[in-house]
Amino acid sequence: MTFEKLALDRIDFRDERFRISLAMKREKLERSIRMIGVVQPVTVVARGGTPVLVSGWKRAGVCRAIGLSPLPALILDELDDLRCFQRAIHENWTARDLSLVEKSHIVRKLADFGLDKPAIVREYLPLLGIPAQSAAFEKLLAVSRAAPGIKTMIEVKDMDFAAADLLTDFSPEEQEGLIPWLVPLGRNKQKEFLDDLWDVSRRESRAAGDILGSPEFLRLIASEALSPLQKAEAARVLLRDKKNPRLSSARKSFEAAARALGLPKAVRLEPPASFEDENLRISFDAATPEAFEKTAAALGKISARAEFKDLFKRPV
């Protein structure tokens, strides 16, 4: 391995065989390079007589963008692509958090470079924080093959493995159709949306696109009053109610009955969890003993009513 100052135009940037980083955000790096230059040399290796980048894609990319050349480079004399790539993995892995799409590229490239699946699953998935399972390996391959729009969403929304796992269960066409619904939602709600959509789709033997193309969802899309987040949120609730009609109906009935009681404003009344046990949760805050007595007295009156007692009956 040697060190040299390498002119940018000598590097073959089209050869991305060792590339891991997607370089979507590099403002901070650009600012640093403008201020002080490239601190950490990039790594290159000659292929076909031309240097190709092993690591340092973001640094080299910034240098190209701002016209800074030459840049410090370590020149490897390694002939084996797999060994070069393993070096790139370790350099990236120790330096920063890898995104899920980057992890998927690592796994695909390791396989492309000839490392066998058991070795990837056993040695690299734990390194990447992914369960060392064959199914997880297949899922990462599916992410690596996803359409650019899907990869961008996974990257921008910082989707985790569990969410991408759910997403890639859908066909590539279905995945594209999910983008507008998923982008506004946070991670947990994305997972809930995907999980419920899958279940409803399987249960009703309908394609996801068919469900999301039904009038109730189309009305949401067409709404001018709702923001993208509100639309996605409303769609998530629609799906949840479709997935869980009984629980949803029981909750709505409970809430309607609770409202009809005219409880004091300070009182919160929650149904039993999943309606599996008897315990209602009744709570209230009181700032003074007088406020406490007033609310307790009001509750005492309400508790004598038949409608209140009915709240304790579980759906049968």
Place this chain on the structure above:
Amino acid sequence: MTGMPWLPEKVFVEKESQGYPLTGRILDRLAGIPVSVVHSAEEAFSDIRYSRNPVREAKKRLWLARQRGSFIKPCPCTPEHVRCGYDIINVNTGCPLDCTYCILQDYLANPLVTVFVNVEDLRLEMDSYLSRKEGRVVRMGTGELGDSLALDHLTGYSLELAGMIGGRKNVYLELKTKTAGIRNIRKLDPSGNIIVSWSLNSIRAADEEEHGAPSVEDRIRAASLVSAEGFPVGFHFDPILHYPGWEEDYRAIVSRLFQAVSPRRIAWISLGSLRFPPSLKKTIRSRFPQSKASTAEFIKGRDGKCRYFSSVRIELYRKFLEWIRSSGGGAVAVYLCMESDFVWKETLEKNKGERKPREISFPLSLQRKGRACVWSR
């Protein structure tokens, strides 16, 4: 597996288990099938661990090893639900059948079809265990972590176990299966305290979700044969699946069951609706993407498991009870598996005439705080 007895593609023998008589008998019965002697289950599984479907691959392998812990354990049941008082005998773990909803997919660290070969250790443990239980009713069985009869043509464990409990009238040994592997059973004396039981489902549920299992009709036919020879038989409608058309499908099976088997021979029928730990859902989805079993509406039960909404469970059980009673099973003991007090009460206590405990000895072991948990008319 369907109607044919299961045969492994490879046999792995734990090095220390080579000298056991049962190892020898099994290997004799599997002459011609490749055998490797290894040190651990991990070693026997290592080359398939990262295959596309390791659980399925593991079902093609037989692992012969020693039971290092206790063979006999109380049924763990499930927290916050009515307990069954049953004892489990673990002579084998893992199962060659591949039911979509099977908890063993997630539960067992070793997914190989495993037979424990240290029968003498079991015999000693059984003697000691049963002598401590003298005078008390004991219900025990092998069908918890594996099918009781799916490997019986290789192991002969049904005969061994029958010999171990023979003559003890306070002990009921249940052999629970989805197979039709009754050859060894028919060699036994139908003494009354060996109960062969079948896990049944609707034809549709069995076709879609119970991969590799014999048809429901084959199971009922096997039950009919065994009961005709004088054995008491049991049936477990578990897991009952709730899907459009369930009522018609399950009614037909209950009706078919009572056509084929005399109610007088039925020791008990248990009912249990689909439940599973949330983690299993991911496994089902990954291994069986076509399965609809885990896509129904589920709530989180008090034990943390996914269960049908209580009103659905009550409806399922009430219907079953109605069909059982109206099909000639008026006196048959029926119990619920892993259910809550509330569902028990709504299903059974509130049904007219379902309060009287059956007056045979085994329900005594199901008593909980003085309330019998098995009802019959």
